[in-house]
Amino acid sequence: xxxxxxxxxxxxxxxxxxxxxxxxxxxxxxxxxxxxxxxxxxxxxxxxxxxxxxxxxxxxxxxxxxxxxxxxxxxxxxxxxxxxxxxxxxxxxxxxxxxxxxxxxxxxxxxxxxxxxxxxxxxxxxxxxxxxxxxxxxxxxxxxxxxxxxxxxxxxxxxxxxxxxxxxxxxxxxxxxxxxxxxxxxxxxxxxxxxxxxxxxxxxxxxxxxxxxxxxxxxxxxxxxxxxxxxxxxxxxxxxxxxxxxxxxxxxxxxxxxxxxxxxxxxxxxxxxxxxxxxxxxxxxxxxxxxxxxxxxxxxxxxxxxxxx
Amino acid sequence: xxxxxxxxxxxxxxxxxxxxxxxxxxxxxxxxxxxxxxxxxxxxxxxxxxxxxxxxxxxxxxxxxxxxxxxxxxxxxxxxxxxxxxxxxxxxxxxxxxxxxxxxxxxxxxxxxxxxxxxxxxxxxxxxxxxxxxxxxxxxxxxxxxxxxxxxxxxxxxxxxxxxxxxxxxxxxxxxxxxxxxxxxxxxxxxxxxxxxxxxxxxxxxxxxxxxxxxxxxxxxxxxxxxxxxxxxxxxxxxxxxxxxxxxxxxxxxxxxxxxxxxxxxxxxxxxxxxxxxxxxxxxxxxxxxxxxxxxxxxxxxxxxxxxxxxxxxxxxxxxxxxxxxxxxxxxxxxxxxxxxxxxxxxxxxxxxxxxxxxxxxxxxxxxxxxxxxxxxxxxxxxxxxxx
Numbered sequence: 001x002x003x004x005x006x007x008x009x010x011x012x013x014x015x016x017x018x019x020x021x022x023x024x025x026x027x028x029x030x031x032x033x034x035x036x037x038x039x040x041x042x043x044x045x046x047x048x049x050x051x052x053x054x055x056x057x058x059x060x061x062x063x064x065x066x067x068x069x070x071x072x073x074x075x076x077x078x079x080x081x082x083x084x085x086x087x088x089x090x091x092x093x094x095x096x097x098x099x100x101x102x103x104x105x106x107x108x109x110x111x112x113x114x115x116x117x118x119x120x121x122x123x124x125x126x127x128x129x130x131x132x133x134x135x136x137x138x139x140x141x142x143x144x145x146x147x148x149x150x151x152x153x154x155x156x157x158x159x160x161x162x163x164x165x166x167x168x169x170x171x172x173x174x175x176x177x178x179x180x181x182x183x184x185x186x187x188x189x190x191x192x193x194x195x196x197x198x199x200x201x202x203x204x205x206x207x208x209x210x211x212x213x214x215x216x217x218x219x220x221x222x223x224x225x226x227x228x229x230x231x232x233x234x235x236x237x238x239x240x241x242x243x244x245x246x247x248x249x250x251x252x253x254x255x256x257x258x259x260x261x262x263x264x265x266x267x268x269x270x271x272x273x274x275x276x277x278x279x280x281x282x283x284x285x286x287x288x289x290x291x292x293x294x295x296x297x298x299x300x301x302x303x304x305x306x307x308x309x
Numbered sequence: 310x311x312x313x314x315x316x317x318x319x320x321x322x323x324x325x326x327x328x329x330x331x332x333x334x335x336x337x338x339x340x341x342x343x344x345x346x347x348x349x350x351x352x353x354x355x356x357x358x359x360x361x362x363x364x365x366x367x368x369x370x371x372x373x374x375x376x377x378x379x380x381x382x383x384x385x386x387x388x389x390x391x392x393x394x395x396x397x398x399x400x401x402x403x404x405x406x407x408x409x410x411x412x413x414x415x416x417x418x419x420x421x422x423x424x425x426x427x428x429x430x431x432x433x434x435x436x437x438x439x440x441x442x443x444x445x446x447x448x449x450x451x452x453x454x455x456x457x458x459x460x461x462x463x464x465x466x467x468x469x470x471x472x473x474x475x476x477x478x479x480x481x482x483x484x485x486x487x488x489x490x491x492x493x494x495x496x497x498x499x500x501x502x503x504x505x506x507x508x509x510x511x512x513x514x515x516x517x518x519x520x521x522x523x524x525x526x527x528x529x530x531x532x533x534x535x536x537x538x539x540x541x542x543x544x545x546x547x548x549x550x551x552x553x554x555x556x557x558x559x560x561x562x563x564x565x566x567x568x569x570x571x572x573x574x575x576x577x578x579x580x581x582x583x584x585x586x587x588x589x590x591x592x593x594x595x596x597x598x599x600x601x602x603x604x605x606x607x608x609x610x611x612x613x614x615x616x617x618x619x620x621x622x623x624x625x626x627x628x629x630x631x632x633x634x635x636x637x638x639x640x641x642x643x644x645x646x647x648x649x650x651x652x653x654x655x656x657x658x659x660x661x662x663x664x665x666x667x668x669x670x671x672x673x674x675x676x677x678x679x680x681x682x683x684x685x686x687x688x689x690x691x692x693x694x695x696x697x
Contacts, residue, residue: 048516050682067519075516079684081509086325097317098517142513 001025002047002150002182006056009042009206016042018206019056024150024182024199029173031193032186033284034203035292040186041078043203044154047184048075060150071099074148078155078186080139084128088119088138091127092145099146106145113141118167133164140168144175151175153185157192169196194284202291209291217287226280227261229254234272242267255280310525314518318526319533322501326534336538340545347549359386360407360427363397368438369410375441376434384554385426475557479565480619480647482546486539486569487639488612491576492605494535495584499597501527502588502677506684520678528581528670532574539573565646572645575662576638580604582669589673589680590688600687611636615643622648631658634665 003023009016017039024030032040045051047058049070058065083091092110093103101109114120117137122130127138136159143151151172157165173196175181187193193200194214201211210217230252231238239256240246244264247255252275258264261279268274282290326332360380364370373389380387392400397409401418407427409418417423417431437458444454505511505523514523543566550556587600614636618627622644630636631644631654641658644650672694680693 045512050512050516071517073516075513077509077512077516079509079512081505081511081513083504083510084508094317094321095513095517098314098514 001061002184003059003062004043004047004056005059007043007046007053007058008055009039009046009051009053015206017046017053017056020203020206020208021056022201022208022211024184026182027176027180028182028198029176029196030182030184031197031200032184032203033188033190033193033200033288034186038203039206040203041154042206044075044152044184044186045077047152048073050077069149072146072149074143074146074151074153076139076143076151076153076156080136082127082135082138082142085126087124087126088130089114089123091138092141095142096145101146109145109147110141113145116144116171117141132159133161136160136164137167140171144171149181151181151183151185153183155187156185157187157189165192172196190283190285190288200284202288204292210287214284214287217284217291218282225257225259225261226282227256227258227264228276228278228280229256229264229268229274230276231268231272231274234268238271239264239267242271310519310521314522315526315529318518318523319530322527322530323533326497326531332534336541339542343542343546344549347546347555348553358384358426359388360424361388361390361405362427362431363390363392363400363406363409365392365394365397365409365411366413366415368413369415371438372410372415372431372434374434375437376430379433380430383426383430385430387430475561476565476647477619479562480622480643481616483565483569483643483646484612484615484619484639486543487573487576487642488608488615490535490539490573491580491638492608494531494577495580495604495608496597496601497531498528498581499584499588499601500594501531502585502681503591503594503597506589506591506681507593509684511681511684515682520681521674524585524674524677528578528585532577532581535577536570536573540570543569568642568645572638572642572659572662575659575666578666579634579638579662579669580608582666582673585673586676586690586693589677590690590693592684592686596687607635611639615639618644619647622650628654632661634662637662 001023003021005021007017007020020039020043032043034040042051046053047065049065049067060069063069086094089107089110092113093106096106096109097103111120111123114123117140119130119134119137119141122134127135130138140153140156143153153172156168156172160168169192172183172185176183176198197214199211199213200217202209202217226247229239231254232252234252235241236249237246239249239254244267245257247257249255256264265274265277268277362373364373370389370391373387377387390406392409394411397406397411398418400406401409401420404420407419408423408431410416410431411418415435417428423431441454441458444457449457502524505514511523547556547559547562547566550562551559556562583604584601587604588597591597591600611630614626614630617624618630618640621627627640627644630640631650637658641655641662645655676690676693679696680688
């Protein structure tokens, strides 16, 4: 179990992290989401020891993390980095050795992971000769080549084509399911996070605003009581006229937030012939916006309406 | 700090650098230029001379044999051939031989004009033969003859020992070698650090190993390459010089090479620390030239001052520069090679340089650790020193 406990970090007057606390269990795929500048990268850098915290601690199985433990973590930084002029296989073997592997096992691990991420045929190419997508695959292999006990990946899906997204997803889920490795990754692609993750932490301004499984977030969140009502022959704007909070309206279909669904149903029947009446499960994207709320810009508010429609 | 990690980093540096074609080419070109400088003069006939002498009589042969040691002393290679009187005369006329010795009271035949050196050597030989004959007539046995004819070597007292042409030559070569190795490989350190910053690979590296290990490995690896190249170039130079007889005392050349290698280690440690700091402060390759300019100015100044130190190793300026680490890195070894300087100055200058290098390396590792992860913009030196 990987625990972040009360992590705090300031850059001058700017508070990047403010007592961030959450934990990732073995075998769990954990999504780390939050608006730009919320502190995700800072938190991950602190976990990897690349940055130090002003306060708080990172623990692994109850013990404060040290250099030896960190060396067994796998890390993919937000700003990807490899030696551009070094050959793929050589590079992977080098990183495996830095993590403590001996020469023979380092080169067999390098070959294994080139197979796994699909760059085995580029073993002797310099990294700079590869496409960005393939460089990203090598980057993932770099995070995995030493058989890490935990994976920390900062925006692993950004810049990947759909096939790359599938490869990345499969590898991450396999590491969690088969090897019981906790996998923590950050992403802005909330649909992907929702599909892959067992649990999610939403952070804002350096602090945790919600965490748990997506179902838990739904049960807890404010974004419940949303109903999709389709009424034939109703006058446009019937729900708003009846005093309900309308999220969107598109032809016959109206998306309404209603704490009392019976009252909504009555109003719908009064407006016309009800052909459909169903609860809508909030997507992670919606939960995210509910949780992060106040910082949502005018642009985000506008896109919210469009997306929920 | 884990030694194993440092060695892994160093190994990568060595393998990557040595494998670069530009490195191979640069090394070969340097050796080529050196070989040309050393070999060409004798190949073109400067310095070493040779002469062919044809003898037609027993007496002539005796003269040539007696002349051989003095020919050697003058760096004149004598080739002797035998012929009849008539043949010898003809060969002189045809220009096939430089001189012929004919007759029982040997006469020297030349086409026109006798070379000064060859003439002196032959006169020496002739007088030696006559002296030997006179000594034998006087009843001296062969051992006593030898004793008279090979006097003990003259005692030479140097009144101004600093003025040693050969030592000054070595010292001048040492300036070139030290300067180009320091500035070239120092720049590699800065460029290597910036490469890791610019490509962002440094963040992955530092999630695995410590900044100190990464820096130490890099300085060590590049230092091994620099020292290896210096050793190779130096050895080739010395061996070629010996082979072409350009050096009077081969042992002095090896001593000079060892001094260069030892002081290179100290100077490299000193300048490597400075270049490492420079590299850690900037985010992009394009800014390396800019940030390393102050260091290069110091090195260039040292380079020019060193020539002054060669021509006047005991001068006041040379003495002062030997106690200032950045200049001592070249001035001190050059003075040691060029002339006798007081031992205390060598010891004190070396200790100061070593202390300077150690202090700078410690400071560099702190600044490097603070600055190397700030990949976005240039970091101010004071900020890099302070930031925790």
